[in-house]
Amino acid sequence: MKILQATISPHLESILSEMGVGKDAWESLLQPSREASQGDLTLPCFPFASVLRKAPQAISDEIAGLFPQLEALASVSSVNGYLNFTANPEWLADAVLSDQVHIGSALENSGRTGETVLLEHTSANPNGPFHVGRARNAILGDTLVRLHRLHGDDVRAEYYVDDMGKQVGVLAWALDNLSEEDVNELLSEREPPSERWLTKADHQRVRWYQAAQILRKDADEERKAQIEKEIGSLVHASEHGDVAVLESFEAAYTPVLEGMLATLSRLGISYDTFTKESRFVVDGTVAKLMETLDGLQISDTADNGAGFLDLGQRGLKGKTEFFYRRGDGSSLYATRDVAYHMWKWGESNRLVNVLGEDHKLQAKQVGLTLEELGQKRPEVLFYSFIKLPEGKMSTRQGNVVFMDDLLEEAHAQASAVVRELRPEYDDDKVAQIAEAVGTAAVRFNIIKVSPEKGFTFRWEEALAFEAGSAPFIMYAHTRACSISKRAHALPTSPIQPPSADAMPEGLVELLRLMCKHNDVLERSVREQKAHLFALHMLELANAYNGFYRDCPVVKENEVDGFAFAISQMARELMRSGLEGLGITPIEEM
RNA sequence: GGGCGUGUAGCACAGCUGGAUAAUGCGUCGGCCUCCUAAGCCGAAGAUCGCGGGUUCGAAUCCUGCCACGCCCGCCA
Secondary structure (H helix, E strand, O other): OHHHHHHHHHHHHHHHHHHOOOHHHHHHHOEEOOOOOOOOEEEEOHHHHHHHOOOHHHHHHHHHHHOOOOOOEEEEEEEOOEEEEEEOHHHHHHHHHOOOOOOOOOOOOOOOOOOEEEEEOOOOOOOOOOEHHHHHHHHHHHHHHHHHHHHOOEEEEEEEEOOOOHHHHHHHHHHHHOOHHHHHHHOOOOOOOOHHHOOOHHHHHHHHHHHHHHHHHHOOHHHHHHHHHHHHHHHHHHHOOOHHHHHHHHHHHHHHHHHHHHHHHHOOOOOOEEEEOOHHHHOOHHHHHHHHHHOOOOEEEOOOOOEEEEHHHHOOOOOOEEEEEOOOOOEOHHHHHHHHHHHHHOOOOOEEEEEEHHHHHHHHHHHHHHHHOOOOOOEEEEEOOEEEOOEOOEOOOOEOOEHHHHHHHHHHHHHHHHHHHOOOOOHHHHHHHHHHHHHHHHHHHHHOOOOOOOEEOOHHHHOOOOOOOHHHHHHHHHHHHHHHHHHHOOOEOOOOOOOHHHOOHHHHHHHHHHHHHHHHHHHHHHOOOHHHHHHHHHHHHHHHHHHHHHOOOEEOOEEOHHHHHHHHHHHHHHHHHHHHOOOOOOOOO
């Protein structure tokens, strides 16, 4: 709780320096208490024992005895060598009601902090429908975009379009060379495509891609060689910046990309800018970059003319050669990525990338190369893959859960719950609530766990609507909205905070959580850990439920001004916080 | 073989810049709707924090060895 810390630190400083303990020695030790029953802030006094030649308990007793009576504090206690500070709830209430807790908005750039962030996420190959395996990147990335905005940073969400190379080449070749009958025959043993997505281009075109992949693997040797030659020449042309070929690639993948973006949009995910990989080949920056790399001290040339950097000299372990140019003179994906990052540094002063754990080595190579070029490396958030209980997902093999299907199912299940719980709602209202609840549950299920944790997708967990899920937070918010609507029509007493003794536990806990709200957001954004904020929102909603239990706002058709003011503030924090998580804060459910 | 990551109640997961009784949800057991939406609230049971060693006043957290799982080690993307 930063606001409390700022209030007590000067007093601690003067007492401890008098005793002979410098600020460096204690500042980092003062931290939030583990348990609310202990207080709000705790200073363990054990480290001072050897310096002061006194028992920890004696030291904490002494500090507690010397500590002045502050309005902000309810108590300073000394227990087992720990010095515990408990905030005065009246002071917390005052902080909450005097705009010291910032609400903010996750939906637009406010420029409040003056910081700009270019956040690249998703950047999935446009070769097929968006599936759950790819979702962690997009959901994590979009949530970070939103949290940065909520924090007050100017954010640009960027999608790097992989519009060249083999994946797109295969798709383009297949669309040019295979008929619908060819495709149906090649895929006859696969599950047929869902009727539901017959008009969605990503679901249609991925079949050409899959059929081509089967041919490349199972056709007779002569046909296989012919196909590889044709695809190879397309890829080769694209990598040398052949504009006609790149345009044919674009024609092949654009409808697929549009289908993917439509899916993402349903999850509330959108991008400010799209940058095509080929851009840096066509405009010559990649060629120039390769010349620059040739001139570096750690650069070397292989027998066939390929260029590489020996990153072992810069501390890379394992395989130390980083190839940036093929023997035929063309660039590699990673080379273009370096060029892309050089460009990005011209666009923003903070770069954040969201990448799968399989890109760790690659990202390290790109980072070291950027440093070698006198540039900074970007911040990278790595995440582990989402697997199915039966194994890894793969677009090529077709064992995936499509996000479109998951969202339909989520909507259907949410809809069933709403109909059962609220039989009086009409169809439109049910649909609107079901859409918000269903997509929120899917997002939250992924956001709430830390990214490096391996994740197995399970339907029943993605579609949980109880405590610990998004609908739990949404529900607390609707309660606050419901109170707000009722209270506005009734006479309201002046805002008169009760004395600390008269404040019930549920109220005090809510005040604490609200005072911590900005701290958690700040840390969440600084460390790129969306799950910290997600879990805090769960706690905030839980605390609101406790407040709801203990503090009736409307009593006998009169509104308690103080309780109402707290409720309204909590409502605002829940609303903006939900938006920060990409959840639609509906008012009724 | 080398590098990186993960291992915490039946299940899932937080805590990992060392601090008190290891937090939360699901599941299990028990209680609460004449009162602001019960998608809620209250209570109970349930944990050798993968295993061994070390550092420390103090280790889930730091160091080290081992075990299990995941990802990577292409002139692919």
